[in-house]
Amino acid sequence: MAEIVRIDDNTWRFEDGFVRFFLLVGGNKAALIDSGVNCPDALDLAKALTDKPIMLINTHGDGDHTSGTSSFSQIHIHPLDYTKCEVNTRYPGTELAEIHDGDVIELGNRPLKIIHIPGHTSGSVAILDSNNRVLIAGDSVQKGHIYMFGQKREPDKFEASLDKLISINGDYDTIYASHDEFKLPKDYVCKVKEDWLKVMSGSAPYEIVDLFGNKVRSYTLDNCGFYMEDL
Ligand SMILES: [Zn+2]
Known part of the structure; x- marks a missing residue:
């Protein structure tokens, strides 16, 4: 649990x-x-903390972020991830509620702004909790390794997505990450970008590792890491 x-x-x-x-x-x-990843009772756990109706919003559709989906009638997720990450076939009883860039979901004096940041997945979004000046960035900003290999990734769009988050960094002070360290300062987006540019330039060292049967490049850099296709 x-x-x-x-x-x-x-x-x-x-x-x-x-x-x-x-x-x-x-x-x-x-x-x-x-x-x-292993929390099919996520909704019940949440219900013990609030009596308000609870909606499900996903930063993206990877399997380690969706284990409680089937308890919800709807999943608010970018439509690209609903299909490309096979949320539709893994949770057929939960219907898609589309979210798109610029949408604002109002919880009641707590607006959540959706920012589409393709890269880690095509439909990755960050969620800006404006009143608390917090950005929930999914897997796109973190200290751990960011997965960038396989069909559902769009590494060519990642730099622009990081720039998009940097362009609005007057709106948040803190980033909540999904993996590794929980709380990161807002300038961590710039640090991830620094590392990403090293990977893109070909100057960063890597090793080949086996990940779920795939041979991939593992980059371990100053601020984060990346798993990339071995081209
Ligand atoms: Zn993840």
Whole structure:
């Protein structure tokens, strides 16, 4: 079972092994942001923390962020990830509620702004919790290794997505990451970009590792890492 840690009166993080997800409660509604890797009872755990109706919003559709999906009638996710990450076939009883760049989901005096940041997956989004000046960035900004190999990734779009997050960094002070360290300062987006540019320039060293039967390049850099296709 996930370990639940209170962040403030209206915000919790769920530590589910190597991944985490979040509960954000507003005046009228609550949102679970992702639902973990091994937490099919995520909705029940969230219900114990709030009596507000709870919606599910996903930063992206990778399997380590969706384990509680089937308890929800709808998943708010970018349509590209709904299909490319096979959320549609893994959770056929949960219908798609599309979210797109610029959408604002109002929880009641707690607006959540959706920012489309393709790269890690085609439909990755960051969620700006404006009133708290927090950015929930999914897997796109973190200290750990960012997966960038396979069909559903779009590494050619990642730099522009990081620039997009940098361009709005007057709106947040803190980043909540899904893997590795929980809380990062806002300038961590620039640090991830620094490392990413080294990978893109071909100057960064890497080793070949086996990941789920794939031979991939593993880059371990100053601020984060990347798993890339071995071309
Ligand atoms: Zn992940």
